[in-house]
Amino acid sequence: MPLARAFFRLHGYLQPISKTQAPLVSRLIRTQNEVKYWQYTAAPQSTSCHWQLQEECLELSYGGLVMHFDYVWLRDHCRSASCYNSKTNQRNLDTSHVELNICPTNTRVDDENLFLTWPDGHVTKYNLSWLAQNSYEGQKQSAMQPRIIWNSDIYANAKVSSANWDKFMTCDDELKKFLRNFLLYGIAFVEGVPPTVEATETVTQRVSLIRETMYGKMWNFTSDFSRGDTAYTKLALDRHTDTSYFQEPCGIQVFHCLKHEGTGGRTLLVDGFYSADQVLQKTPDNFELLARVPIKHEYIENVSDHRNHMIGIGPVLNVYPWNNEVYMIRYNNYDRAVINTIPHDVVKRWYVAHRELTTELRKPENELWVKLKPGKVLFIDNWRVMHGRESFTGLRQLCGCYLTRDDVLNIARSLGLQA
Numbered sequence: 020m021p022l023a024r025a026f027f028r029l030h031g032y033l034q035p036i037s038k039t040q041a042p043l044v045s046r047l048i049r050t051q052n053e054v055k056y057w058q059y060t061a062a063p064q065s066t067s068c069h070w071q072l073q074e075e076c077l078e079l080s081y082g083g084l085v086m087h088f089d090y091v092w093l094r095d096h097c098r099s100a101s102c103y104n105s106k107t108n109q110r111n112l113d114t115s116h117v118e119l120n121i122c123p124t125n126t127r128v129d130d131e132n133l134f135l136t137w138p139d140g141h142v143t144k145y146n147l148s149w150l151a152q153n154s155y156e157g158q159k160q161s162a163m164q165p166r167i168i169w170n171s172d173i174y175a176n177a178k179v180s181s182a183n184w185d186k187f188m189t190c191d192d193e194l195k196k197f198l199r200n201f202l203l204y205g206i207a208f209v210e211g212v213p214p215t216v217e218a219t220e221t222v223t224q225r226v227s228l229i230r231e232t233m234y235g236k237m238w239n240f241t242s243d244f245s246r247g248d249t250a251y252t253k254l255a256l257d258r259h260t261d262t263s264y265f266q267e268p269c270g271i272q273v274f275h276c277l278k279h280e281g282t283g284g285r286t287l288l289v290d291g292f293y294s295a296d297q298v299l300q301k302t303p304d305n306f307e308l309l310a311r312v313p314i315k316h317e318y319i320e321n322v323s324d325h326r327n328h329m330i331g332i333g334p335v336l337n338v339y340p341w342n343n344e345v346y347m348i349r350y351n352n353y354d355r356a357v358i359n360t361i362p363h364d365v366v367k368r369w370y371v372a373h374r375e376l377t378t379e380l381r382k383p384e385n386e387l388w389v390k391l392k393p394g395k396v397l398f399i400d401n402w403r404v405m406h407g408r409e410s411f412t413g414l415r416q417l418c419g420c421y422l423t424r425d426d427v428l429n430i431a432r433s434l435g436l437q438a
């Protein structure tokens with residue numbers, strides 16, 4: 020059945036369309052006098068699918084969605100053996116040789132495929148369901164990364180289970196479950212991990228590659244101010260993302276508290292995507308400012324042997340422009356640098372927008388507080404979930420590392436997850 024495998028978004032998730040939703044007959048009818056305008060109609064009992072060749076593009080209607088494919092796009096994406104190497108999944112076609120105003124000289128459709136003949140005689144064949152799955156309009160309606168945005172009640176009620184060290188290290192299903200939770204909520208725990216740096220390294224390497232930074236590969240720190248940063252004190256830290264001063268902030272942060280003999284020191288977690296969504300719902304203009312205006316974050320360290328100067332530039336909210344989906348937040352008021360990237364008449368409006376996001380992030384109902392204990396390893400999506408900590412007394416030793424985001428997502432995809 021043609022198009023039966025097309026995927027469309029339903030309540031934020033991609034769901035297959037059932038076969039019965041796409042009863043098609045292969046019947047071509049002429050809709051206008053011009054030869055170029057053709058329409059592919061569905062069976063009389065259903066109007067769910069038809070296509071039409073227009074002046075500039077192919078219009079395909081399916082499952083209530085109207086999609087458009089530009090002709091130069093249709094030429095560029097040709098999957099014939101000469102245009103595309105399906106062994107390497109790479110394009111062979113030199114796109115610079117395609118006439119930008121190209122138009123097919125001939126088109127034909129059968130039950131499942133669209134055939135386009137180009138002026139030089141080359142024939143391109145598209146499966147209609149492939150087109151439906153690769154349209155801009157479909158992408159616009161679906162999430163790149165399905166997620167459940169949360170406040171503390173939502174997270175608590177979800178009763179997300181932690182992975183267990185033994186099972187996690189040996190069973191791919193346990194790893195998959197862990198990664199599914201991590202992708203959905205932006206945080207995930209492994210429990211029962213031996214309280215050592217080595218075991219922490221082992222557990223993170225089960226997930227992916229460690230991202231080495233100027234803090235080292237694995238770090239194990241305490242409040243000794245060995246580095247020029249407030250993290251290395253006993254002070255409270257408000258919610259923030261780490262390494263906002265990198266051009267590419269670290270994707271994942273891992274924490275394992277190996278020891279704490281004292282009071283306080285709880286960890287604060289806040290879903291930045293939830294707060295960003297609140298801003299989008301309440302004041303879209305503020306959301307837009309936070310998404311459009313680039314600012315700088317900076318790390319200047321000058322302590323004993325450590326000399327570092329890092330600068331990261333980008334908006335607070337990084338969004339995909341086609342659907343406003345936030346994919347990365349830079350939010351660190353400690354590390355935010357001098358603002359000299361915004362003209363004076365926008366500055367105040369930016370502060371208003373930033374204040375609204377801060378207000379959302381600080382609502383007590385959005386705060387999840389956890390006490391990290393030896394054995395319990397926390398993975399945080401540092402592009403999404405802010406972390407902070409309560410001030411503390413006594414000796415507290417925290418170890419962990421950053422992970423390379425691309426590799427974590429790669430592993431998730433290899434296990435069959437959408438990432």
Ligand SMILES: C[N+](C)(C)CCCC[C@H](N)C(=O)O
Pocket residue numbers: 234238240248249250259260261262263351353354
């Ligand atoms: C995690 N570790 C202790 C190694 C580094 C902490 C970095 C702290 C810095 N202000 C930031 O937010 O990026």
Ligand SMILES: O=C(O)CCC(=O)C(=O)O
Pocket residue numbers: 250256261286406407408417
């Ligand atoms: O001490 C903590 O719990 C976290 C400190 C912090 O924000 C960090 O190391 O990135």
Ligand SMILES: [Fe+2]
Pocket residue numbers: 250259260261406
């Ligand atoms: Fe931090």
